[in-house]
Amino acid sequence: MPRWLPILLFAAVMTALPLIPGIPPFWIVLLDNIGLAALVAMGLVLLTGVGGLTSFGQAAFCGFGAYTTAYITTVYGISPWLALPASLVVAGIAAVLLGLMTVRLSGHYLPLGTIAWGIALYYLFSKLDFLGRNDGISRVPPLSIGPIDMYDPHTIYFVIWAMVLISAVLTMNLLDSRTGRAIRALRRGHVAAEAFGVQTARAKLLVFIYAAVLAGLSGWLYAHFQRNVNPTPFGPQAGIEYLFIAVVGGAGYVWGGVLGAAIVIILKEVLQGYLPLLFGGQGQLEIIVFGILLVVLLQLAPGGVWPWLANLVPLKFRRAVTGNADGLPARERVGGSTTAPLLKVERARKQFGGVVAVNDVSFEVNAAEIVALIGPNGAGKSTTFNLITGILTTTGGRIEVHGKPVDNTPPQEVVKLGIARTFQHVKLVPDMTVLENVAIGAHLRGRSGAITSMLRFDRGDEAKLLAEAARQIERVGLGAEIDQLAGSLSLGQQRIVEIARALCADPELLLLDEPAAGLRHMEKQRLAALLRQLKDSGMSVLLVEHDMGFVMDLADRIVVLDFGTRIAEGTPDAIKTNPDVIKAYLGALA
Missing domain, CATH: 1.10.3470 (ABC transporter involved in vitamin B12 uptake, BtuC)
Structure with missing residues (x-):
């Protein structure tokens, strides 16, 4: 229609x-x-x-x-x-x-x-x-x-x-x-x-x-x-x-x-007209009955009458994506030396009162490299992610992207430097479609404002943003779900949608917080193949993950945290045999 x-x-x-x-x-x-x-x-x-x-x-x-x-x-x-x-x-x-x-x-x-x-x-x-x-x-x-x-x-x-x-x-x-x-x-x-x-x-x-x-x-x-x-x-x-x-x-x-205006105003008028006739005009009974009826109505349709009626006539509209993502401007690259680390975390520290969540942690991520951040629950992995992306401010230390300090930089500025992320607890808008959720990732790549949008003068810009979102959805293998509401997907699929949203930002460094959680074996294999493709295209990946088989087969280097402190760093083979890691996380040798 x-x-x-x-x-x-x-x-x-x-x-x-x-x-x-x-x-x-x-x-x-x-x-x-x-x-x-x-x-x-x-x-x-x-x-x-x-x-x-x-x-x-x-x-x-x-x-x-x-x-x-x-x-x-x-x-x-x-x-x-x-x-x-x-x-x-x-x-x-x-x-x-x-x-x-x-x-x-x-x-x-x-x-x-x-x-x-x-x-x-x-x-x-x-x-x-x-x-x-x-x-x-x-x-x-x-x-x-x-x-x-x-x-x-x-x-x-x-x-x-x-x-x-x-x-x-x-x-x-x-x-x-x-x-x-x-x-x-x-x-x-x-x-x-x-x-x-x-x-x-x-x-x-x-x-x-x-x-x-x-x-x-x-x-x-x-x-x-x-x-x-x-x-x-x-x-x-x-x-x-x-x-x-x-x-x-x-x-x-x-x-x-x-519709709400029609219901409430007509209901008030009907009650004011007929209740006095029924009860002899004593008191303002219409106010009492009006309140009761509204409560009953909200019990029957807690989301409102309009969506309740819409569910009775289940019409589904597929949104045609006709734009060309090739016309969407790429994010401006910060640049820098190809030999210098893309991300440098130097003695980063985060303290909540007397609790030290991240204790002088240092590590680097180079261009076109997959680095894994592992450790037991409560080790400070997600907190480290939040320090890098500006969601939390550091108590001490220094974080640099392309040599530029980003510690205590707002998230809106960090993403401009080429860092995009997913979250440990999925943060999608459940009543928006997969396409709309993913398009949020390309927010900074669009230029149209509110007035332009209201007057419908943004269609060219909007078509490019949606085409880019559709491209990334196909890239992660969820093309069939593009018009589904994000809240209707499984947890594993929602995590993949978050990855597509992050890719829409055209990042140089992709931060993934437990991306394989909730995925089946074949889905994990497809995710690993996607991450290798991203690495081959020049993108770096920093990921937090508890699936050690997934991490060991994928990562170039692994950083291990325990109680907010870095206890080891090295290749997967070196981490497997590190006694401190075995004791703290992987489990004692048989």
Whole structure:
């Protein structure tokens, strides 16, 4: 099915609804409100469902958009259409200021932070004299196109839903891009994303601003729809409701935001209309029943209603990869002497309080060489990997790549020097396809930004990135799984996907953390053959592995660690007979 066909069907349905003969005006107003809420929910889909940043304060950004246009149009008599950019800019600037503080928070501090500034801004709106305090701003002019003034909910309906449709297309375009993959990778933590060059703080701020701008757009429409702006719709309760809408619809799905808005708003109206008739209008029973029904709904569809419905109609789309990877620019080589070591670790030390995880470890990796780092569990192997790739900072010592010190260098800079890695515990995004996960590895080899992606001007660059990802997937032998979700693969296959992702970075040194774990015998043989091919092509490999048969047949040199200290280094034959290694790791001789 073509990508644009569902969009055209949705546009046709929403255009036809208000044209149905005899449709009550109340339902048009309801559809207008659904559209306004859907815009905010779409931003939350990107912020919370995709980016993993929970926000209860989106209603405040609606307030920025609404108050900006209300003030400008009533005080200065400016056209509402000219006030639209101002509303979006004010919401965006507020997001930058709040986002610089908020996105640095993690865990439960992040949602608590959004609640705090959401409440603060709500009370700020009600205390400023030029905004009318609690009474707000009235007599806001309606939208108009030529001689048509949109006083009627029927007329503004088309503007609201045109904005919803445009926003949905722009959001989907953004997600289907290099920038979108970086944003989607945030939900599974920042470590893997940063290891391939993603500036996670910048990506979080980007998605925070984008969600705020969509909320500001909703506020702009709301002001000219209601023609009166006061603080009530922009308080913390509204912020909580917007998050409910995104979660009920499906927090990771753009159209889930629209569906969630329809479900929640219609459910509220139905309950408010019928429960007082059933129970004599005593108390606000609709709030209680509304909460119970939402809990039941989330029990039945914990991932949201949209993915639940999608599972009932299992349509699978195969993504055509039509680009040519030959046009993708190779990573700029650092260069250096061919005789000097590619990687030099000199008395590297890492201490966690009183625990010494890596104790003055030294070794080298030369060009086109396979070096294995072995040792018992807890020997400091993965910690050494993290020191080399910048995930951890060293307590002492020196680490050099091509003679350039990289100890305490951020991971985003280390990967630029030609170092890519896999992880001991697989770090893939399970609800992204194999192709999309692997393409994250080529993040630094692309150039298109967020605006270019939203406007679909990135297709040439994107085709090259996906073609390179497809090439590396075929290279590691997983071509048949290219469109499968990464979370549906076996652990062994996921480890191979991580290798393909690392190869997409075009590295000179490949760091593999237990790559053979979970692989069957034939799969290990194919992996060993691949690593030998990489070595023959000039790539170096540093690997951590517990399968001694795999290591001894593959490695040129082996470095052995025990309790964070290097106890031996040499060829596989020398390591096999080293008494210290036998005692610490391989086991006593019979």
